Amino acid sequence: MTHEPIALRATGITKSFGPVRALRGVELELRSGEVTALMGENGAGKSTLLKILNGDFRPDDGVLSIDGVPTVFGDPADSRAAGLRVIAQEPEIIAAVSVAENIFVGSLGSVAYNxxxxxxxxxxxxxxxxxxxxxxxxxxxxxxxxxxxxxVEIMRAVVSKPRIICFDEPTSSLGDDEVTLLFALIRQLQAEGIAVAYVSHRMGEIFKLADRITVLRDGSFVGTQLVAETNHDELVRMMVGRDLSQFFHREPAPLGKTVLELRNVGNQYVDGIDLTVRAGEVVGIAGLVGAGRSELMKTIAGDYPIASGEIVVDDRVWRIRQPADSIRAGIGFAPEERKAEALLLQRSVRDNAALVVLRTLSRWIFVSSRAERALAKTYIDRLRIRTPSAEQLVGNLSGGNQQKVVLARWLATAPKVLLLDEPTRGIDVGAKSEIYAIIDELAHQGVAVIVVSSELPEVLGVSDRIYVMAAGRISGELTRSEASEERILALAMDEDVAA
Ligand SMILES: Nc1ncnc2c1ncn2[C@@H]1O[C@H](COP(=O)(O)OP(=O)(O)OP(=O)(O)O)[C@@H](O)[C@H]1O
Ligand SMILES: [Mg+2]
Incomplete structure (x- = not known):
């Protein structure tokens, strides 16, 4: 395995954005038929390195060789011509055309197609x-x-038959099923002798998939290890520069009265939902992609009006027809698609962190107090948001750091009910355990928390009680002691089996 030919070699790669040194002297080798994982904290420079391989940016310094021949990519077309495809962290999908056209965009050429x-x-x-x-x-x-x-983004790359393919956090929006399919796809690529680079924050995936791991920290190259010769703790040390405990242990809070109750709630997305969350309780919602978990959160948050049933907060029935109604009821919501739904990319980190965004259908209303600003600042420090200054535009932060900004804002708000949809998606290993600790603190302050997560160990680790959804309904409820990955999966597949 060690002797596979080197398809791509990058040496001494350096790249700055104004005062920000995103990469300095980075080394990377991709071998045919091997998977090389690229790891590092949010802002370490992983996406920047892949963008250089894609021809989006030219490095300030360093050499890129394909099959031993030094090459310069002037633009993405050069990179493609060299047989390289990079699957970006944020998929670019054309809304108005079909999946077929989206996949073959670029390879259709000028030939009229049938x-x-x-x-x-x-x-x-x-x-x-x-x-x-x-x-x-x-x-x-x-x-x-x-x-x-x-x-679709992955298929677009695969159908062009590249020799080198780079994935930038491909599983962050996938559920367990699709992850399994993606891993099979990568194995197939590997068997065909394609060199694969794979960026992920999920250790489990790395150990399943990768042959070797290259670690970056603060834009610098830390080292490359064979998977067979390393372990979780060593990788964390390489990434973070210190030791971290491997598992988060939640200390359940004393439960108060029921704060949120859904009675037979239904609309076009969900059906017959009965659910309760008590003060101090963390309730997990598990299920496969498409089970209606995010739709349920958006229903509670007023994005999707309810057609039947009642939403009760603090013993009062609230008519929640739009986001402003749910905010009045004391519900905070950090949605799954944070970038699109919650961030002001053209505003600074400071502004974004300080604002409590009241999401209304037509516009944004901002309310902020000095206390909230101070609290948000604390979370920014705790979550280690990597930004040159608080004045940096959020749009220039790395993907994971953008996520942290939105979360910091919501975590700092401490509403009565907090809905967190995939709170650790794209977030690095150090900040993840910090987010679990903050959820725990909020529960101890009496907040009723709902966490939607596709990562089963996360749902199991953080929740006092778990609802499992399938096909828009709740297919089961498990207490902390009853819950296991197997039982959750069995309930998640419920409707599939019945269908
Ligand atoms: N266009 C840009 N302008 C200014 N700074 C930038 C720009 N693009 C990236 N950066 C900075 O470069 C650094 C590296 O960012 P990069 O996106 O490569 O990180 P990453 O390792 O992919 O992180 P994540 O895990 O969060 O995706 C960050 O500090 C980021 O803010
Ligand atoms: Mg990135």
């Missing part, structure tokens, strides 16, 4: 790579869930 043939070809490719049950070739870009968008 729609039927394109759809057939797309179905074949989806089938070949195992995603024929996940996406339909004729769906429009605008109809796709985050997971489906990610898969």
């Amino acid at each position: 729609r039927k043939a394109l759809l057939r070809r797309t179905r074949d490719e989806l089938k070949r790579w195992g995603f024929d049950r996940t996406i339909r070739a004729e769906s429009l870009g605008s109809e796709l869930s985050p997971a489906q968008r990610q898969i």
Whole structure:
């Protein structure tokens, strides 16, 4: 395995954005038929390195060689011509055209194409790579869930038959099922002799998939290890520069009265939802992608009005028809698609962190107090948000650091009810355990917390009680002591089995 030919070698790669040194002297080797993981904290420089490989940026210094030949990529077309494809952290999907056209965009060329043939070809490719049950070739870009968008982005790269393929956090929006399919796809790429680079914050994935691991810290190259010769703790030390405890142990808070209650709530997305959360309780919601977990959160938050049933907060029935209503009821909501829904990319980190955003249908209203600002600042420090200054535009932060800014804001608000949809998606190992600790503190302050997560160990670790959803309904409820990965999965598949 160690003697596979080196398809790509990067040496001494250096790149600055104004005063920010994103990369300095970074080394990377990608070998044919091997998976090389790229790890590091949020802001370490992983996406920047991949963008250089994609020809988006030219390095200030350093050499890139393909098959031993030094190369300069002037633009992404050069990178593609060299057989390289980079799957970006944020998928770019054209809303108005079909999945088929989205996948083959760029490879259609100027040749007039036959729609039927394109759809057939797309179905074949989806089938070949195992995603024929996940996406339909004729769906429009605008109809796709985050997971489906990610898969379209991956298919787009795969169908162009690259020799080197780089994934930037491909699983952050995928559920367990799709992750399994993606891993099978990567194994197939590997068997075909393709060199794979893989960025992820999830240790479990790295140990399953990778042959070697390259670690970056603050833009510098820390080292490359064979997976077989390293372990979790060593990698954490390499990434963070200190030891971290491996597992978070939640200290359940004393439970108060029921703060949030849903009685037979239904709309076009969810059906017959009965759910309660008590003060000081952390309730997890598990389920497969498409089970309706995010839809349920958006229903409680007023994005999707309810058609039947009642939402009760503090013994009072609230008519929640829009986000402003849920905020008045004392509900805070950090949505899954934080970047699109919650961040002001053209404002500074300071502004974003200080604002309590009242989400209304038509506009943004900002309220902020000095106390909130101070609290937000504390969380920014605790979550280790990597930014050159509080004045930096949020749009220039790395993906994970943007997530941290939104979370810091919500965690600092301490509403009566806090809804967190995939709170650690894209967040590095150090900040993850800090987020669990903050959730724990909020519960001890009497906040009723709901956490939606696709990562089972996370749901199990953080929740006092777990609801499992399938096909828009609650298919089961488990206490902390009853819950296990197997029982959650069995309930999550409930409707599939019945169907
Ligand atoms: N266009 C830009 N302008 C200014 N700074 C930038 C720009 N792009 C990236 N940076 C900075 O470069 C550094 C590295 O960012 P990068 O996106 O490569 O991190 P990352 O390792 O991918 O992090 P994450 O895990 O959060 O995705 C960060 O400090 C980031 O703020
Ligand atoms: Mg990144």
